[in-house]
Amino acid sequence: MLVRQIGIDLGTVNVLVFAHGKGIVLCEPSVVAISANDSRIVAVGKEAYQMMGRTPETIEVVRPMRQGVIADYVVTEAMLRYFISRVCGRFRLLRPEVMISVPVGVTSVESRAVRDAAIQAGGKAAYLIPEPLAAALGVGLPIHTPTGNMIVNIGGGVSEAAVIAVNGIVVSSSVRIGGTKTDEAIAAYVRRKYNLLVGDQTAEDIKIQIGSALPLEEELKLDVRGLDQVTGLPKTITITSGEVTEAIGEPLAAIAATVKAVLEKTPPELASDIIDRGMVMAGGGSLLRNIDRFLTRETGVPCHVAEDPLACVALGAGKALEQYDVLKRSLPAL
Numbered sequence: 001m002l003v004r005q006i007g008i009d010l011g012t013v014n015v016l017v018f019a020h021g022k023g024i025v026l027c028e029p030s031v032v033a034i035s036a037n038d039s040r041i042v043a044v045g046k047e048a049y050q051m052m053g054r055t056p057e058t059i060e061v062v063r064p065m066r067q068g069v070i071a072d073y074v075v076t077e078a079m080l081r082y083f084i085s086r087v088c089g090r091f092r093l094l095r096p097e098v099m100i101s102v103p104v105g106v107t108s109v110e111s112r113a114v115r116d117a118a119i120q121a122g123g124k125a126a127y128l129i130p131e132p133l134a135a136a137l138g139v140g141l142p143i144h145t146p147t148g149n150m151i152v153n154i155g156g157g158v159s160e161a162a163v164i165a166v167n168g169i170v171v172s173s174s175v176r177i178g179g180t181k182t183d184e185a186i187a188a189y190v191r192r193k194y195n196l197l198v199g200d201q202t203a204e205d206i207k208i209q210i211g212s213a214l215p216l217e218e219e220l221k222l223d224v225r226g227l228d229q230v231t232g233l234p235k236t237i238t239i240t241s242g243e244v245t246e247a248i249g250e251p252l253a254a255i256a257a258t259v260k261a262v263l264e265k266t267p268p269e270l271a272s273d274i275i276d277r278g279m280v281m282a283g284g285g286s287l288l289r290n291i292d293r294f295l296t297r298e299t300g301v302p303c304h305v306a307e308d309p310l311a312c313v314a315l316g317a318g319k320a321l322e323q324y325d326v327l328k329r330s331l332p333a334l
Contacts, residue, residue, distance in 0.1 A: 004097060007099045009131075012030065013178075026087055028045030028046055033062075045082070045083075052199070052201060068156075068176070081120075081121035084121050084122045101313045101317050105158075114126075114128060115127075133162070134313045136280075138306075139282060141280065144326070148271070150163050152282070155285060158175070163274065168329075175257075182252070187200070189243065189244075195229040195230050196226040196228060197227040213252055213288055215242055221239070260299055278304055283310070
């Protein structure tokens with residue numbers, strides 16, 4: 001496969017890769033399994049994710065990305081190398097140009113770490129794009145016009161809101177709260193209320209299957225298995241969607257506060273455009289039931305979820321590489 005340009009959404013929970021002319025070619029969890037004895041990479045992506053919470057002492061399963069930035073440089077580089085070779089082939093004559101998304105509030109040190117990791121992993125050139133700008137491009141918003149476009153991107157580790165006009169971010173705000181924090185809130189709630197210990201995967205399953213940002217008219221129920229803290233034995237409980245809504249209230253309030261902060265700082269002319277057109281939601285977190293209605297209720301601005309919210313940032317990163325000459329003044333300088 002001759003791939004010369006790729007866009008990468010290097011997320012806390014998932015890595016998505018867009019290849020020029022081919023679309024989204026890879027979507028895998030950003031998880032790596034490492035041998036504790038010799039620090040060798042045992043598995044990457046889906047294979048490593050299936051090992052989470054199920055490994056012997058000799059294997060450690062880690063997420064090298066935390067809250068949208070690199071927590072472990074060496075492991076991130078190895079993970080990127082694996083994904084780039086999956087897309088471009090192990091023995092490639094041409095090294096690809098890479099566009100990688102980064103959260104809007106990252107420091108120059110964090111940005112440089114991402115760029116260096118991409119170059120070390122096999123990229124000929126690496127460029128960075130702020131996630132809200134990539135998401136807006138991926139959704140197909142008319143960001144080149146002087147009208148205001150508002151995007152809310154809820155990822156695994158970071159949630160961001162931004163107003164974009166004339167190919168650049170006018171106002172933005174981010175909070176290091178996302179899908180993983182809502183999972184942790186669910187696990188903490190179950191532990192507190194039922195004395196039941198559940199793993200990260202179980203908490204995520206609860207969120208996906210019965211989670212909702214607002215109470216549902218018809219409550220959903222789910223049987224949850226875990227370890228009883230009192231007896232130390234396995235136990236099953238039944239949890240309702242109403243309890244999940246209560247459990248995730250705090251992280252959702254923090255996301256809503258970030259969106260409000262951006263609206264408060266938006267220039268009046270752009271604010272009127274946003275009231276007319278509403279805001280668009282992207283990122284895996286926007287797949288939570290009723291989160292669009294929740295944000296509409298909190299802000300008073302109409303809210304719409306993008307067609308394929310999970311893929312928006314990777315699609316936008318790929319499109320940004322194709323339009324690099326137009327966008328380069330809006331991208332972070334390294």
